[in-house]
Amino acid sequence: MASRTTHPVLDTRALNRATLARQLLLSRAEMSARDAVAHLLGLQAQNVKPPYFQLHARLADFRPAELAGLMESREAVRMVTMRSTIHTHTAHDALTLRPLVQPARDREVNYFRKGLVGVDLERLAELARAFVESEPRTMGEIREELLGEWPEADPQSLSVAARCRLPLVQVTPRGVWGRSGGVRLTTVENWLGRPAGEAQPVDDVVLRYLAAFGPASVKDMQIWAGLTRLREAFERLRPGLAVFRDGNGVELFDLPDAPRPDADTPAPPRFLPEFDNLLLSHADRSRVVAPEIKGRTWTGNQAHCTLLVDGFLAGLWKQEGSEVTVELFGKASPARREEIAAEAELMVSAMSAGSEAPAKVSVRFASIHG
Known part of the structure; x- marks a missing residue:
């Protein structure tokens, strides 16, 4: 591995401006909402409105109806992916990013094993899938259905197991601007009318992450994805990446041709919603x-x-x-x-x-x- 002295140092302002440029926050981008959701690898979406405000801060002439239309046409969906939190994704990413993070969701179930004694998780997934694919259901309805099979199990643990084992999406009108609706769930395959694809290759997702959040360390991406053991992917990609250090000597990777604006580049005020991606996707958030x-x-x-x-x-x-x-x-x-x-x-x-x-x-x- 190359000596740390061979890599240029990026100070906090340089990192800030580079990250803002990737996040479309230095100047509003002439980009469609769909392309922006894909570029950003999804929008943090615990609540209904934040994805709309995230796009307003980033896109020229954005109006809520554009993202609402994607939700209603099922070109975008809300589901649990990175960090076990709800994100708004394009249909393609919903089908291929969830399989990438599925091992982390499987490990999450292990924290609830005490409440799942005697529960066959494969059977649970099979029953829950059939139940939500017959028609969208609330989590309370899913829980009651599973308690009928395992009455001695902990209800909350059954809910967690269903949410983690199945790629559940929140169906519309939930998530549509200007409309109201409680959370009702079905599988992403059922909602989109096609099977899930293979998981996106981790190397490809590393490159996409750097395009949207770089320059970044291995730990940064692990925090964003809620995954571990990503060092190997970065090492495979190292020959084609630019490598820097931050002020603390931490190694940062980046796409060679990605924008890294001058540290004095003006950055206009931006109003961001709660849970904005910018504030949640790095281990060291001092760049912002x-x-x-x-x-x-x-x-x-x-x-x-x-x-x-x-x-x-x-x-x-x-x-x-x-x-x-x-x-x-x-x-x-x-x-x-x-x-x-x-x-x-x-x-x-x-x-x-x-x-x-x-x-x-x-x-x-x-x-x-x-």
């Missing part, structure tokens, strides 16, 4: 989150919407009707506040498409934390 504000995007189990200023996490925000409240972690000049307010007005206007947009957007700056 300064160490002194680490952990401030959460209160208990509640994640907050976040604001980027000059490319870095700078505050929190919330919207109530036509009012956007911004809480900054530090000081901002009057000119910077004007930029933030303009971006907030753009967001409210764009995300009101299909309904009557407010005549005036009010942007309020709350108490500032030094």
